[in-house]
Amino acid sequence: MYKHTGSRGSGAPGWVLQRITGILLVVVVIGHYFIMHADPASGHTYSAVLERMHHPFWKMFDLTFITVGLWHGLNGTWGIFRDYELKPAVSLTIYGIIILSGIAFWVLGVNTILSF
């Protein structure tokens, strides 16, 4: 019955969360882009970034951003693969890569944020 990895559940919790995290990200990503990428004077020197990174608000902002952003991106990527009829071994491999790389990059990012 469970022929394909990931087809066991209905996928409904992921579907709802994809929308909720998406709504959050619309605000956070566009805000981030206007603050960090649009303004050339927003401070990209080491000292300016450190000053921001020591602030608890920006720390929380970045931790939320990295967690929600990675989850939304990887859940979406898995959702694309789920649309196609993959062999169980292929499906499991892709799922493994998504989960493991997601955890690895989350740890890498969180380590950067929390080292200040």
Next chain:
Amino acid sequence: MAYQPKPPEGWLKTNLKYTKQSGSWAWILHRITGLGLTAYIYLHIIALTSLTKGAKAFDDEMKLFTTPVFKVLEWLLFSLVIYHAFNGIRIVLVDWANGARYHKKILTVVYGLGIVLFIGMGFLMFREPITNMFASIR
């Protein structure tokens, strides 16, 4: 669920053969931009690990990222952000706010507002070179 046999000519050909209306293109673009943005988060995380390697490593890296080529790439990246964000709102409206009745109108707004914001972001990002260019003409 019954096991669906694969179409004889493979999924790529089948997908290409579908008649695509505006919504299909919106769906395709949403997937491509989503994959692109996910890849970019990974790059973004790797790039910023240089913060833990001290001031020189980080500032050297930032010198590269503020070159014109990277600034233009950064601007182009905004088109992925803005499209994925606005079309995402459209998807939520279709799913939760009876948007299936007016999704083509929202799509027009998505593209229209997206292009306006993309150009606006270009002005914000390249304010200085643009001002200098006009100053030199005068």
